[in-house]
Amino acid sequence: MNNMEIITFGDKDYYILKEKESNGINYIYLSNVDNPKDIMIRKSSNKDKDLYVPLDGENEFNKACLLLFKN
Amino acid sequence: MKDDMRDASQRLRNNSISGESARRNKTLSERQIRRKEARRLENEKEEKRGQRLKYLLVAVTTAASIILGTTGVSAINNEMVVNGMIDDFQEEVVSDNTFRTNNHQNFWYDYQNIAISLNDYAKENGLSECQTMYLCEHALAWNKDVEEDQMNELLKFTDYKNLDNFLQENGFKNKADFENQMKAELPIVDHINEEQTKLDEMQNNRENSLEQESGKSRGGM
Numbered sequence: 001m002n003n004m005e006i007i008t009f010g011d012k013d014y015y016i017l018k019e020k021e022s023n024g025i026n027y028i029y030l031s032n033v034d035n036p037k038d039i040m041i042r043k044s045s046n047k048d049k050d051l052y053v054p055l056d057g058e059n060e061f062n063k064a065c066l067l068l069f070k071n
Numbered sequence: 072m073k074d075d076m077r078d079a080s081q082r083l084r085n086n087s088i089s090g091e092s093a094r095r096n097k098t099l100s101e102r103q104i105r106r107k108e109a110r111r112l113e114n115e116k117e118e119k120r121g122q123r124l125k126y127l128l129v130a131v132t133t134a135a136s137i138i139l140g141t142t143g144v145s146a147i148n149n150e151m152v153v154n155g156m157i158d159d160f161q162e163e164v165v166s167d168n169t170f171r172t173n174n175h176q177n178f179w180y181d182y183q184n185i186a187i188s189l190n191d192y193a194k195e196n197g198l199s200e201c202q203t204m205y206l207c208e209h210a211l212a213w214n215k216d217v218e219e220d221q222m223n224e225l226l227k228f229t230d231y232k233n234l235d236n237f238l239q240e241n242g243f244k245n246k247a248d249f250e251n252q253m254k255a256e257l258p259i260v261d262h263i264n265e266e267q268t269k270l271d272e273m274q275n276n277r278e279n280s281l282e283q284e285s286g287k288s289r290g291g292m
Contacts (some may be wrong), residue, residue: 007093007094007095008093009090009091009092009093010091016095022166037079037081037082038082038086039079039082039086040083040086040087040090041083041087042087042092042093045092049150050094050095051092052092052093052094052095053092054087054088054089054090054092055088056088057088057089058084058088060088061084061087061088061238064087064104066259066262069256069259069260
């Protein structure tokens with residue numbers, strides 16, 4: 001059976017739509033289970049690969065957007 | 072629509088660079104996901120892949136609008152970029168597999184050979200299978216009426232066998248979904264490939280320059 005991975009931020013569940021890796025950092029693209037317009041990107045923490053944290057500003061955000069389309 | 076997209080872009084940006092952290096915690100079974108969706112969408116039932124595509128399409132087009140905004144590429148340029156990519160595919164793959172009929176009144180495609188070329192073309196040009204299929208579809212079609220028939224002819228020579236299977240197995244609800252997503256993705260991929268080429272050239276120039284300097288200093292010793 002195909003399962004979809006969920007990650008919970010606060011009290012909200014997000015589907016993990018895609019994952020992209022770059023230079024040892026894992027970026028995940030998320031969509032709120034209850035609201036498809038609520039989307040965001042998180043990255044794995046350097047100290048703890050299982051912990052997903054916000055991006056470090058505009059530059060990293062633009063890079064993460066570009067990664068989404070990279071094959 | 073533009074204001075909606077701008078708002079969505081801003082929300083994506085703000086949500087991504089601030090807010091909470093979390094660990095991966097759980098996996099929902101397909102049945103649990105469907106129950107959640109049924110509650111939220113009332114009586115509307117969607118395939119899991121179709122729903123996922125809807126979420127992904129919102130994310131993709133939102134991210135695309137951000138990238139296109141930061142690179143200053145307009146909608147008209149996007150169309151030119153995609154048309155250019157279709158022309159390249161036409162020249163590199165389709166032309167060599169186009170033949171005249173015996174009476175020279177019509178022409179025909181060697182669909183089998185074109186199908187075989189798709190994987191290599193995708194790898195050489197940094198494209199996904201779906202992106203390549205989009206370029207192929209538009210390079211082949213001389214008018215919209217025959218698009219689907221031609222795609223079905225081509226796809227007979229792939230594992231998908233037909234267009235419906237191709238769309239379904241790649242998570243597209245229908246052909247329009249496929250078209251919209253590829254039109255959003257292709258200009259970005261083209262931009263990434265261009266930037267990568269520039270980086271490679273800079274790297275090569277730097278390496279050549281270092282080699283030359285090293286050669287001069289040895290000669291001077």
